Amino acid sequence: MNSAEDEAGSGHSEEKEGSRRNFLKLILTLGGIATVGSFASIFRVLLYVPPANAGTNIPLSWPKVLIANASDLNVGTAIDFNYPLEETPNILVKLGVKAEGGVGPDGDIVAFSQICQHLGCIYAFVPSGDSPNCNSGYKASKPVGYCCCHGSIYDLINAANVIGGPAPRPVPMVTLSYDNTTGDIYAVGMGPPTIFGHGTPGTTNPASVMQADLSGGTLVASSTATSST
Numbered sequence: 299m300n301s302a303e304d305e306a307g308s309g310h311s312e313e314k315e316g317s318r319r320n321f322l323k324l325i326l327t328l329g330g331i332a333t334v335g336s337f338a339s340i341f342r343v344l345l346y347v348p349p350a351n352a353g354t355n356i357p358l359s360w361p362k363v364l365i366a367n368a369s370d371l372n373v374g375t376a377i378d379f380n381y382p383l384e385e386t387p388n389i390l391v392k393l394g395v396k397a398e399g400g401v402g403p404d405g406d407i408v409a410f411s412q413i414c415q416h417l418g419c420i421y422a423f424v425p426s427g428d429s430p431n432c433n434s435g436y437k438a439s440k441p442v443g444y445c446c447c448h449g450s451i452y453d454l455i456n457a458a459n460v461i462g463g464p465a466p467r468p469v470p471m472v473t474l475s476y477d478n479t480t481g482d483i484y485a486v487g488m489g490p491p492t493i494f495g496h497g498t499p500g501t502t503n504p505a506s507v508m509q510a511d512l513s514g515g516t517l518v519a520s521s522t523a524t525s526s527t
């Protein structure tokens with residue numbers, strides 16, 4: 299091969315090398331996007347990410363939102379709803395036994411924030427006698443909230459007291475109002491402590507709880523109730 303051919307050859311191999319590098323860059327970039335996307339989608343399901351705190355336009359009172367009618371409820375099945383913000387999930391349950399703070403004819407209807415007070419995972423409702431999907435070795439002796447992230451257990455009969463795992467405090471109870479005439483159940487506020495991710499963890503002063511829980515996100519304007527198991 300003469301020197302002109304050598305030059306032409308080396309030009310081609312540089313071109314080839316350049317294309318190969320660009321191709322590898324593209325693969326790595328796409329791979330990165332796919333990995334971040336998968337990570338985010340997994341954690342959207344499991345982990346609560348608080349909305350950005352706008353810090354302004356905080357309402358001065360809790361909204362009153364129709365959640366369900368007592369006739370919609372069955373013992374052992376939870377209804378999911380968001381309150382007081384569109385971003386903050388809760389469960390409404392009829393426990394089948396009189397509960398602390400319970401409403402309705404049997405005093406057994408309660409609602410709680412579904413965001414674990416440990417690190418913010420979304421826990422599952424587990425009826426008495428059942429096991430959570432993540433731990434067949436645990437059988438609930440009463441209706442509980444069970445967090446599959448690190449095993450925190452909330453006693454829903456007794457104001458969500460922590461009866462297992464690392465959660466430092468109960469999840470907040472949703473204040474319910476029951477209409478004796480129609481059987482309608484309304485959410486009318488949140489009890490202490492603050493919802494996980496809102497304000498200072500564990501805050502119990504009612505005014506501070508209201509300010510923290512209503513900060514950031516979008517205030518719920520109408521019922522978002524759906525059936526779940």
Ligand code: FES
Nearest residue numbers: 414416417445448
């Ligand atoms: S986040 Fe619930 S136990 Fe850790």
